[in-house]
Amino acid sequence: MSDIKIAVGDTFPLAKLGATGPAVVYVYPKDSTSGCELESRGFNTLYDDFKGVGVEILGVSAGNGETAAQFATECDLQFKLVPSPALVEELGLIKDFGQYGLLPRRITFLVDADGTVKNIWDVEDIQSHPGEVLAAARAL
Numbered sequence: 629m630s631d632i633k634i635a636v637g638d639t640f641p642l643a644k645l646g647a648t649g650p651a652v653v654y655v656y657p658k659d660s661t662s663g664c665e666l667e668s669r670g671f672n673t674l675y676d677d678f679k680g681v682g683v684e685i686l687g688v689s690a691g692n693g694e695t696a697a698q699f700a701t702e703c704d705l706q707f708k709l710v711p712s713p714a715l716v717e718e719l720g721l722i723k724d725f726g727q728y729g730l731l732p733r734r735i736t737f738l739v740d741a742d743g744t745v746k747n748i749w750d751v752e753d754i755q756s757h758p759g760e761v762l763a764a765a766r767a768l
Contacts, residue, residue, distance in 0.1 A: 632735070633720040636748055640739045641718075645710045649739045650768055651684045652761055654751075655721055657731040659691045659699035659709075663754055667734070668703050670758035675706045683738075683765045690716045690732050738764050 634640065642648055654671060656664040671678075671685050678685055687705070689696065690713040700709045716722060716732045723733035734754070738747040738761060747764050751757050 631720045632748075633718070634737070634745060634748075636745050638745050639743045640737055640745050641715065642739060642743055644715050645686055645688065645712060647684060647686055647708075647710075649741045649743050650682060650765070651686055651739045652678065652736060652765060653686045653688055653739060654734075654736040654761075655688045655716065655732050656734055657689070657723075657725065657728075659689055659695040660702060663734070664689075664699075665703060667751070667754045667757065668699070668705060668709075670755065671707070671761075672703060672705050674758050674762050677762055678765060681762075681766050681768070683768065686710055688712055688716065688732070690722075736761055738768070740768055 656667060668687055685707040687709040689711055691711045693711055696709040696711045721732050722730050725731050734751040736749040737745050740746050
């Protein structure tokens with residue numbers, strides 16, 4: 629994760645997403661793709677649990693408002709998807725996915741009420757990831 633320009637202990641620019649902390653910000657490669665759908669639905673299933681501990685969820689991609697809105701509708705998401713190509717670029721979150729091109733990496737940030745990054749996950753297991761994040765959010 630050496631090319632990423634934000635680390636645990638840094639302040640996450642939540643205001644650029646129209647949000648405040650505490651929050652989970654999960655960055656995903658592309659709207660309406662199978663892996664991103666699985667991850668988004670996983671967070672959506674646990675949405676009430678996150679809200680119960682006072683933590684908002686935000687999905688961030690480098691897409692646009694139209695594709696994000698369509699994706700949120702397809703998945704019946706209870707939380708916001710915020711396309712922010714500029715923020716993804718600013719934080720160094722672009723990854724070369726080979727034949728698929730340059731896309732945001734799949735990474736999640738847990739941000740406390742003060743906007744401080746408490747945890748960062750470079751996601752590999754999409755299915756168990758939302759539950760891992762919830763466990764950490766409960767400990768905020």
